[in-house]
Amino acid sequence: MAEKVAKSFVQPTPSGKEELGKIEVAPEVIEVIAGIATTEIEGVAATRGNFASGVAEKFGKKVHSKGVKATITEDGIIIEVYCSVKYGYSIPKVAKEIQTVIRQAIYNMTSIDTSEVNVHITAIQFEMTNED
Numbered sequence: 001m002a003e004k005v006a007k008s009f010v011q012p013t014p015s016g017k018e019e020l021g022k023i024e025v026a027p028e029v030i031e032v033i034a035g036i037a038t039t040e041i042e043g044v045a046a047t048r049g050n051f052a053s054g055v056a057e058k059f060g061k062k063v064h065s066k067g068v069k070a071t072i073t074e075d076g077i078i079i080e081v082y083c084s085v086k087y088g089y090s091i092p093k094v095a096k097e098i099q100t101v102i103r104q105a106i107y108n109m110t111s112i113d114t115s116e117v118n119v120h121i122t123a124i125q126f127e128m129t130n131e132d
Contacts, residue, residue: 027070028070030112033102034081035068037098038102041098043085045084045086046083046125047066048122067082076113076115078114078116080118081102086125094121095121102114
């Protein structure tokens with residue numbers, strides 16, 4: 001079985017500040033920040049998870065990084081977001097807001113710039129009505 005190598009993002013020292021050491025931010029932290037930022041946007045119905053996150057939520061655990069993947073490349077951090085949009089909202093506007101909010105949230109919390117924020121709309125969620 002292949003061994004999973006833990007990768008982390010090295011946070012830059014703010015300008016004018018003394019460097020006291022190295023700060024490493026795990027990709028999972030970036031994913032949680034992006035996941036929370038995504039769910040706060042009006043028009044986003046849900047983020048798409050996998051089987052494991054679905055099982056975890058059935059047992060009451062909140063999975064904030066569901067539907068988000070952070071990848072380290074030589075060019076920087078690439079964020080992939082998979083979500084569904086509520087019916088009636090403009091998909092391009094919601095997707096652009098997701099990109100803006102994620103980029104800003106990650107920068108505000110970690111001082112790390114993202115090179116790409118790719119949004120994948122996987123579904124349209126229609127409003128459920130009870131007309132019995």
